[in-house]
Amino acid sequence: MTMPQIDIYTTRYCPYCIAAKRLLSHKGVAFTEIDVSRDQVERSRMVMRANGRMTVPQIFVGATHVGGYDDLYALDRAGKLDPLLTTDGAGALATADQEPSA
Numbered sequence: 001m002t003m004p005q006i007d008i009y010t011t012r013y014c015p016y017c018i019a020a021k022r023l024l025s026h027k028g029v030a031f032t033e034i035d036v037s038r039d040q041v042e043r044s045r046m047v048m049r050a051n052g053r054m055t056v057p058q059i060f061v062g063a064t065h066v067g068g069y070d071d072l073y074a075l076d077r078a079g080k081l082d083p084l085l086t087t088d089g090a091g092a093l094a095t096a097d098q099e100p101s102a
């Protein structure tokens with residue numbers, strides 16, 4: 001089974017980041033953590049990839065921008081996270097970017 005690349009941008013001392021990583025770990029998927037606490041270049045790249053969103057975490061599954069922890073959690077509650085994690089992410093989720101929550 002092909003697993004999508006999962007990127008999660010975090011900072012230190014970020015409760016939402018910890019919660020998001022815990023949820024992903026619970027799903028048994030591997031992810032790449034990018035700590036932007038002291039990395040302005042990667043932080044700028046995160047904001048660009050996230051269409052201007054500046055809070056952490058920002059989570060990307062394959063080609064899909066999931067958003068923050070609230071978005072990840074809502075996706076899971078809606079039963080849409082598992083399918084996303086087992087596809088390449090492309091096209092699996094049409095609405096993830098539409099309701100940013102700070």
Ligand SMILES: N[C@@H](CCC(=O)N[C@@H](CS)C(=O)NCC(=O)O)C(=O)O
Pocket residue numbers: 013014015016017054055056057067068069070071101102
């Ligand atoms: N609703 C967001 C909240 C994220 C959030 O508030 N993150 C904090 C750090 S834990 C943050 O980025 N604070 C800085 C800011 O709001 O600019 C989510 O679920 O990810």
